[in-house]
Every structure is written in structure tokens, then in C-alpha cells.
Amino acid sequence: AQTVTQSQPEMSVQEAETVTLSCTYDTSESDYYLFWYKQPPSRQMILVIRQEAYKQQNATENRFSVNFQKAAKSFSLKISDSQLGDAAMYFCAYRSFPTFQGAQKLVFGQGTRLTINP
Amino acid sequence: DAGVTQSPTHLIKTRGQHVTLRCSPISGHKSVSWYQQVLGQGPQFIFQYYEKEERGRGNFPDRFSARQFPNYSSELNVNALLLGDSALYLCASSLEGLSYTDTQYFGPGTRLTVL
Numbered sequence: 001a002q003t004v005t006q007s008q009p010e011m012s013v014q015e016a017e018t019v020t021l022s023c024t025y026d027t028s029e030s031d032y033y034l035f036w037y038k039q040p041p042s043r044q045m046i047l048v049i050r051q052e053a054y055k056q057q058n059a060t061e062n063r064f065s066v067n068f069q070k071a072a073k074s075f076s077l078k079i080s081d082s083q084l085g086d087a088a089m090y091f092c093a094y095r096s097f098p099t100f101q102g103a104q105k106l107v108f109g110q111g112t113r114l115t116i117n118p
Numbered sequence: 119d120a121g122v123t124q125s126p127t128h129l130i131k132t133r134g135q136h137v138t139l140r141c142s143p144i145s146g147h148k149s150v151s152w153y154q155q156v157l158g159q160g161p162q163f164i165f166q167y168y169e170k171e172e173r174g175r176g177n178f179p180d181r182f183s184a185r186q187f188p189n190y191s192s193e194l195n196v197n198a199l200l201l202g203d204s205a206l207y208l209c210a211s212s213l214e215g216l217s218y219t220d221t222q223y224f225g226p227g228t229r230l231t232v233l
Contacts, residue, residue, distance in 0.1 A: 046224075103151075104151070110159060
């Protein structure tokens with residue numbers, strides 16, 4: 001079974017600075033997907049960024065980028081120019097390569113609470 | 119376009135009771151997944167449905183059941199509630215759940231408290 005580990009329960013950063021959230025995972029599969037989701041106090045889980053394991057190029061979405069190290073099974077999220085609205089719980093998640101009969105479940109880490117200091 | 123909607127927003131039940139949670143997916147999405155998020159933890163997969171058929175089930179007891187309707191909305195039922203069932207229940211919808219580009223979009227959740 002796949003597992004996802006986020007070793008930083010809490011992180012804080014000054015507004016406009018850069019912060020990196022860590023995530024490691026364990027799998028025997030070669031093809032899979034990795035995600036970062038954000039959950040603000042409103043509770044709604046929002047997709048931040050997605051990475052396909054077969055792609056060597058790291059995904060980027062505006063101020064959000066990832067450092068995907070497949071051999072090390074590491075998938076960190078970098079937030080540049082942090083804004084007050086970035087404050088939330090951040091979850092790293094794993095999803096297996098799709099099969100016709102298999103469930104497409106997300107396996108989540110424990111989360112990292114990010115605080116932005118003005 | 120409306121996102122994933124869930125009802126009710128909050129719910130308080132007592133031990134031994136039964137509860138039904140409801141989810142409406144994004145228009146055009148045919149797959150619905152349910153997750154349980156206990157306070158302070160990441161969500162845990164409960165079920166996935168596609169085209170009214172159960173595609174997968176997580177490690178939850180038989181007290182948990184679900185179904186999907188012809189309009190692709192879904193219900194999650196929990197019988198004989200236990201204190202440990204208190205959690206945020208999240209529903210996620212996706213187009214089909216098969217494509218590598220398919221993404222799960224989450225609703226705001228239902229907060230269930232069991233007393």
C-alpha cells in the first residue's frame with residue numbers, strides 16, 4: 001500500500017517570502033500522480049498543483065512550484081511571494097495510475113499548517 | 119458553473135443512530151468519491167462510484183454504505199453511529215476517474231458530530 005508522509009506539522013513564513021513544504025511517499029509503482037491540495041479554514045479542499053510521475057519537468061502554477069525527485073520519492077511544494085491568503089492546511093496526495101476496474105483514490109499525508117506573518 | 123455541493127453542512131447525532139449525507143457533483147462529472155477527515159488528519163478514502171457502480175472501497179466497516187443515482191448525485195449512509203465517526207465527510211467529483219488528467223474536485227464537506 002502507498003503511504004504519504006508530511007514531516008512538518010506546522011510552518012510559518014513572512015509575507016512576500018518563500019516557503020517550502022516537504023512531502024515523501026512510498027510506493028512500488030512506477031507510474032502515478034502527485035498532488036498538493038490546500039484546505040483553508042472554510043474546509044473546502046482546493047487543488048494547488050499536480051505532477052505526473054512520468055514527466056521529468058517540475059510542475060509550476062504561478063507562484064507555486066514543485067520539486068519532484070522520483071528516485072528519492074520526494075515531492076516538495078515551493079510557494080513564492082507568500083500572501084496572507086495562502087494561509088491554510090496543505091496536503092500532499094498520491095494517486096495510482098488509472099486502471100479500468102480500480103478505484104482512483106487519493107492517499108493523503110497528515111498535512112502541514114502554513115501560517116503567513118504580515 | 120456550480121461546484122460540488124454537499125448537504126447538510128453540519129449534523130449532530132447520538133450514538134447508535136443512522137445518518138445520510140448527500141453530494142451533488144459538478145455538472146458533467148460521472149464519478150463521485152467519499153472521504154472521511156478526522157480532526158487533525160488527512161482525508162481517508164471511503165468509496166468511489168462511477169456510473170452508479172461501486173468502483174472501490176476503503177478500509178471502513180460495513181456500517182458505511184453509499185450509492186449513486188442516475189443523475190450522478192450520491193448518498194453516504196452510516197449506521198449504528200459511534201463516537202469515532204465524528205469527522206468532516208468530504209465528497210469529490212471527477213469526470214470519469216480513469217484519465218490521467220482527471221482531477222477530483224472537492225465539496226465543502228459535512229461536519230458530523232456524534233454525541
